[in-house]
Amino acid sequence: MKIAAIIVRLLLGLVFVVFGSNAFLHFISMRELPHNATGDFLNALFVSRYVYAIALCQIIGGLLLLLGRFVPLGLTVLGPVVVNILLFHLFMDHRD
Numbered sequence: 001m002k003i004a005a006i007i008v009r010l011l012l013g014l015v016f017v018v019f020g021s022n023a024f025l026h027f028i029s030m031r032e033l034p035h036n037a038t039g040d041f042l043n044a045l046f047v048s049r050y051v052y053a054i055a056l057c058q059i060i061g062g063l064l065l066l067l068g069r070f071v072p073l074g075l076t077v078l079g080p081v082v083v084n085i086l087l088f089h090l091f092m093d094h095r096d
Contacts, residue, residue, distance in 0.1 A: 006068075013065030016078060020058030023051055038092045057081055 022028045033039035045051045057077050064074030 013062040016058040016062030020055040023055030
């Protein structure tokens with residue numbers, strides 16, 4: 001069970017480091033924003049550059065998980081990010 005926990009920790013850390021660094025490096029293409037409330041919300045995040053603060057939290061939390069040091073701190077940093085991702089998809093991302 002200890003090996004499974006290490007694998008899950010490494011995979012979670014890798015996901016957050018990759019997608020957090022994408023905000024700065026743009027190696028994963030993004031499709032055009034929709035013309036509705038979801039697009040307006042995402043556009044506000046990009047225009048205000050708040051998306052960089054979110055990406056920085058993802059990178060820091062992901063690196064802490066990958067390094068295996070201060071894992072509780074890494075999970076504490078990533079907790080609000082995960083909650084916001086969940087709430088965004090529950091309330092705003094309604095695809096037809």
